[in-house]
Amino acid sequence: MNILLERNSPTPIYIQIRNYLARLIQSEKIVNGQKLPSIRAMSTNIGVNKLTVIEAYSLLEADGLIHARPGSGYFVNRTITPCLEPISRSTFAPSQEVIILQGGGSFFEQYTNSIQARRQGGMIEFSSGFPSTTISDNLQRIAKRALVKAGDTFLREDFPQGQLILRQLIAQMLIGQGLDVSPAEVIITTGSQQALSLAMQYYLQKDDWVIVETPTYHGALGILESLQAKVIGIPMTAEGMNLELLEQYLKTHRPKLIYTISTLHNPTGITTSLAHRQTLLMLAQQYECLILEDNAYEGLKFQPVPPPIKALDRHNLVTYISTFSKTLMPGLRVGYMVVTGEHHQPLVKHKLLNDLHVSTVSQAIVSEFLATGHYRRHLNRLRVSNLQSRNVMLQALENYFPEAISWTVPQGGLFLWTHLPSHLPIGEICSQALSHNVLVASGAAFFLGQGYPAMRLNFSQTPEDIEHGIKILGQLIKKYSTANFTSKCVPSQRLPVSSIFS
Numbered sequence: 001m002n003i004l005l006e007r008n009s010p011t012p013i014y015i016q017i018r019n020y021l022a023r024l025i026q027s028e029k030i031v032n033g034q035k036l037p038s039i040r041a042m043s044t045n046i047g048v049n050k051l052t053v054i055e056a057y058s059l060l061e062a063d064g065l066i067h068a069r070p071g072s073g074y075f076v077n078r079t080i081t082p083c084l085e086p087i088s089r090s091t092f093a094p095s096q097e098v099i100i101l102q103g104g105g106s107f108f109e110q111y112t113n114s115i116q117a118r119r120q121g122g123m124i125e126f127s128s129g130f131p132s133t134t135i136s137d138n139l140q141r142i143a144k145r146a147l148v149k150a151g152d153t154f155l156r157e158d159f160p161q162g163q164l165i166l167r168q169l170i171a172q173m174l175i176g177q178g179l180d181v182s183p184a185e186v187i188i189t190t191g192s193q194q195a196l197s198l199a200m201q202y203y204l205q206k207d208d209w210v211i212v213e214t215p216t217y218h219g220a221l222g223i224l225e226s227l228q229a230k231v232i233g234i235p236m237t238a239e240g241m242n243l244e245l246l247e248q249y250l251k252t253h254r255p256k257l258i259y260t261i262s263t264l265h266n267p268t269g270i271t272t273s274l275a276h277r278q279t280l281l282m283l284a285q286q287y288e289c290l291i292l293e294d295n296a297y298e299g300l301k302f303q304p305v306p307p308p309i310k311a312l313d314r315h316n317l318v319t320y321i322s323t324f325s326k327t328l329m330p331g332l333r334v335g336y337m338v339v340t341g342e343h344h345q346p347l348v349k350h351k352l353l354n355d356l357h358v359s360t361v362s363q364a365i366v367s368e369f370l371a372t373g374h375y376r377r378h379l380n381r382l383r384v385s386n387l388q389s390r391n392v393m394l395q396a397l398e399n400y401f402p403e404a405i406s407w408t409v410p411q412g413g414l415f416l417w418t419h420l421p422s423h424l425p426i427g428e429i430c431s432q433a434l435s436h437n438v439l440v441a442s443g444a445a446f447f448l449g450q451g452y453p454a455m456r457l458n459f460s461q462t463p464e465d466i467e468h469g470i471k472i473l474g475q476l477i478k479k480y481s482t483a484n485f486t487s488k489c490v491p492s493q494r495l496p497v498s499s500i501f502s
Contacts, residue, residue: 001037003046013048014055021056025065025076036066036074059373064380092238092268092408094419098245099214099233099448124461124469127441129266130330131300131382131414131460146368147361160352162188162336163363169370170336177298178307179320185340187348188358192296192323192335194351197223199292199319199337200257202350204229209255213241215417215446215454217266217294220259233448236265238408240272243279250287257290263305264297267446267456268417269410274306281312291318296335299327299379301412302387316341324366326414327379332362386414386459392466393459400474402481414460417443420453420477429476430455438469 003020005013024030036042039057043050057074060066066074125132161167167183174181189195196219204210206228212220214233224231232249234241241260249255260280262272272280284291293309299322310320323335339347369375393416397407407418420426430440443454455473459466 001042001045005046005048014052014059017042017046017048017053017056018059021060022065025060030076032076034076035072036076038073055372058377061377061380092270092406092417092419094235094237094452096235096237096242096245098235098249099451100231122437124438124465126415126455126457126461126469127439128458129414130326131386132462142368142372142374143365146364149364149368158357158360158363160187160357161348162186162358163360163367166334166363166367166370167336169367173370174338177311179311179338181338181340185338185344187337187339187344187351188363189335189337189351190355190358191325191333192294192321193219194354195321195323195335195337196220196292196294198347198350198354199321200224200227200229200259202343202347203257203290203292203319208257209253210257210259211246211249211255211289212259212448213261213265214448215267215443215451216259217261218445220294221446221448231448236268236270238270240265240270240276241280243276243283246280247283247287250283250289254287255289257292258284259292259294260309261294261296262309263295264301264410264413266294266297266413267415267441267443269408269413269415271301271305271411277306277309278312281309281317284317285315289317292321293318294321296321296323296326297413298322300383300386300414302383303411305411310338313340316343319343327382328366328369328375332359332365334358334362334366383412386412389459389461389463389466390416392463393457393470396467396470397474400471402474402478404481405477415456415458418455418457420455421481422452424453424477424480426453426455429473429480432476433473436472438472440473 003017005016007013009016011019021030021036030036036057037045039050039053042048042053057066057068061068061074065077067077068074164183166188167186170186170188171181171183187195189198200210200220200223204224204227207230209230209232210224211232211234212224214235216233221231232253232255234245234249236242240262246258258280262277264271281291283289291309291313295308298305298308308318308320310318320338321335324332325335328334337347366375369378390410394407394409397405397418401407401418404421405418408416410416426442426444430442433440441456441458443451443456446454446456457470461469
């Protein structure tokens with residue numbers, strides 16, 4: 001393959017190679033399924049370093065035009081997408097009871113148990129809120145290159161709002177998600193957990209009313225408990241937060257803040273529609289209530305989602321939060337928040353008093369991933385892997401769980417939410433599962449107080465672990481169902497999932 005390169009062009013060589021091959025693929029001059037020349041052959045043929053070819057192929061993979069087969073090379077993608085449709089409507093339909101309580105679940109206990117399980121090995125870890133991570137030579141190479149490029153700058157102190165280059169790259173990424181934002185409106189944080197903590201500390205005082213979804217992210221509940229805020233839990237429906245109940249409590253309690261996870265909700269996996277987002281924002285405007293939008297899992301979507309609520313915000317009511325900990329590497333601890341209007345500078349000052357600035361090493365590594373296209377490539381691989389794992393878990397649930405159990409079918413993210421009959425002792429089931437080396441997140445942690453029996457199941461595990469772990473859980477649930485079943489229990493309908501598999 002002959003590629004005419006302009007050696008003196010300001011366009012990097014690897015970009016020229018990528019652009020040339022992309023044109024051939026898009027014009028179908030290279031047919032679907034065709035194997036590209038090997039990295040060594042391409043580098044020899046056009047007289048460039050092998051790393052230059054790797055960069056070009058990586059960008060093509062990030063664009064979804066080619067894919068790598070381990071041990072075989074790179075191939076042009078066929079025009080086949082994973083089977084996502086049709087999917088029957090979810091039967092997730094919990095009771096719509098508002099919970100008002102000061103306090104929340106044990107975030108500390110669940111987090112430390114999850115870390116301990118990963119460290120000891122041999123545990124099927126369904127409880128984690130992070131993806132399963134593997135260290136590849138590619139990740140290490142990119143990290144090393146980032147540090148070389150940074151020189152000695154990563155040894156110096158930095159601005160509390162974060163490095164300009166990273167904020168510029170994040171702003172570009174968010175524009176692609178429908179959120180028109182400038183780098184000056186982005187604040188880099190130590191993961192989204194710090195962003196949540198900073199925002200809640202800034203917007204709320206003791207005894208202030210705040211609205212959350214029920215269930216919701218237990219880390220946020222832990223922060224609200226420490227602030228001694230008064231929390232109103234509005235129940236989730238299959239479409240998102242119950243908006244009728246939301247308006248009722250906005251009217252009667254006049255809360256200062258609504259905390260919502262609009263895309264790939266934690267823990268249910270639900271993504272709200274554009275209409276739902278518009279109505280929620282309209283209600284917030286009507287009752288002069290701020291919104292804290294936490295979209296930590298948006299990068300893991302299987303299909304397009306509506307723009308964030310922040311993208312619809314014209315009155316600076318919404319603070320938007322996300323992170324790279326769920327999509328890239330948890331250990332980097334790089335998140336960000338988008339804050340517009342009068343609240344931006346006070347929050348930057350507030351952050352300075354907490355940690356001065358985020359690790360410059362971590363910021364440099366994330367910047368390198370974003371600038372070179374490796375982040376998009378990594379997300380593409382992660383989405384494909386997660387989709388396959390989700391389908392394996394859905395099929396395992398179909399095979400091993402009793403008819404009385406229902407679950408959500410998330411279009412991305414890392415986990416789904418299972419709803420159990422009220423008579424089942426969820427604590428005993430989780431305890432018994434742990435004795436079989438299966439760690440499960442009991443739904444109790446995600447409620448303000450007494451919620452319904454449920455489990456959050458992380459599906460970013462190996463197919464073998466998913467199959468084995470769900471089989472064990474199914475056996476335990478059936479055991480306790482037989483022992484405790486009474487005529488008062490009414491089985492819920494579960495979602496047929498066989499139609500989603502190709």
